[in-house]
Amino acid sequence: MNFSEIKELKDKIFSGHQITKAEAVKLVKTENIETLYYSANQIRAKFCGPFFEMWSVFHQNLGRCENDCNFCPMSTTTKVDYYATCDDSDVNTQLESILKLKNKGVNHIEIDVTHKKLNDEQLLEMINMVNFIKVNADIDICASFGSLSREQLVRLKAETKIDSYHCNIETSENFYPNVCTTIDINEKYKTLKNAKELGYKIYSGCIIGMGEMMEDRIDIALKLRDLNVDGVSLNIMLPFPGTPLEKQLRLSNQEILTTFAIFRFINPKIKIRFARGHHLIKIIEKEALRAGINSSIVGELLVNAKSSDIDNDVKLFLEEGFLIKK
Numbered sequence: 001m002n003f004s005e006i007k008e009l010k011d012k013i014f015s016g017h018q019i020t021k022a023e024a025v026k027l028v029k030t031e032n033i034e035t036l037y038y039s040a041n042q043i044r045a046k047f048c049g050p051f052f053e054m055w056s057v058f059h060q061n062l063g064r065c066e067n068d069c070n071f072c073p074m075s076t077t078t079k080v081d082y083y084a085t086c087d088d089s090d091v092n093t094q095l096e097s098i099l100k101l102k103n104k105g106v107n108h109i110e111i112d113v114t115h116k117k118l119n120d121e122q123l124l125e126m127i128n129m130v131n132f133i134k135v136n137a138d139i140d141i142c143a144s145f146g147s148l149s150r151e152q153l154v155r156l157k158a159e160t161k162i163d164s165y166h167c168n169i170e171t172s173e174n175f176y177p178n179v180c181t182t183i184d185i186n187e188k189y190k191t192l193k194n195a196k197e198l199g200y201k202i203y204s205g206c207i208i209g210m211g212e213m214m215e216d217r218i219d220i221a222l223k224l225r226d227l228n229v230d231g232v233s234l235n236i237m238l239p240f241p242g243t244p245l246e247k248q249l250r251l252s253n254q255e256i257l258t259t260f261a262i263f264r265f266i267n268p269k270i271k272i273r274f275a276r277g278h279h280l281i282k283i284i285e286k287e288a289l290r291a292g293i294n295s296s297i298v299g300e301l302l303v304n305a306k307s308s309d310i311d312n313d314v315k316l317f318l319e320e321g322f323l324i325k326k
């Protein structure tokens with residue numbers, strides 16, 4: 001697409017047009033890459049305004065997972081016992097960290113568990129934890145408890161009053177068999193659909209750079225639009241030693257930025273979050289904030305990885321003209 005075609009497409013989106021896959025494929029092949037990023041930023045500004053959301057993630061370590069997601073250090077495919085070394089702090093320590101983050105402007109935390117399916121006893125444990133944090137920190141909580149059944153989602157909402165649920169779809173339907181064979185991707189879609197129907201805000205995410213093509217990334221963005229998600233976390237592949245993807249090469253900066261921009265063209269109104277891996281590519285963080293991003297994971301307690309420096313993050317978001325939503 002040339003300069004005028006990109007501008008024309010952006011104007012159509014301003015008027016409510018939903019871009020087609022054919023348009024998206026043509027768009028990502030443009031040589032006018034700066035126009036693509038600039039237009040994505042304009043779409044973000046038009047539909048989402050200057051507000052920026054800081055989001056933080058807390059992992060609950062339930063031991064090695066029974067699934068084989070080949071990017072994940074907790075999976076059956078990894079040769080290293082990461083789960084034995086990851087953060088295992090008690091709820092009071094976690095509460096302390098959450099309160100510190102809240103003071104710095106984080107208004108939303110995600111509680112993430114490592115297993116695909118929680119049994120009723122594990123779900124009760126999580127419900128008690130959510131309620132403890134809610135009472136003591138008064139902060140928005142998003143549950144990321146894997147593929148819960150509809151009945152479990154009803155119970156979670158009734159017993160905690162939380163209104164956000166997160167379930168990563170990881171990648172496109174086409175590429176998914178290369179990533180995981182033990183979880184049916186349709187279960188993830190079903191969980192998100194059920195959660196939406198039950199009145200949750202739904203959040204999802206994917207990992208880019210696992211060997212998929214740009215067309216797969218377009219398919220992910222289109223699928224998330226179909227599912228009517230309220231936000232998406234875009235994770236950059238972090239190759240963990242000992243996992244099947246340990247030698248995976250990092251995507252080029254241009255591919256990462258183009259992915260952010262195309263997600264914004266396809267999903268103009270949602271939160272698009274710079275997620276795992278962003279501290280590794282600080283060099284393009286500014287450019288990413290100018291290519292459609294309006295949220296970021298900060299102060300994250302990653303499994304065996306460095307957390308971001310929240311003070312520097314906030315400084316950058318403000319310098320880029322965003323207002324931090326508190």
Ligand code: SF4
Binds near residue numbers: 065
């Ligand atoms: S289900 Fe989650 S914790 Fe388990 S292997 Fe997959 S990504 Fe890792």
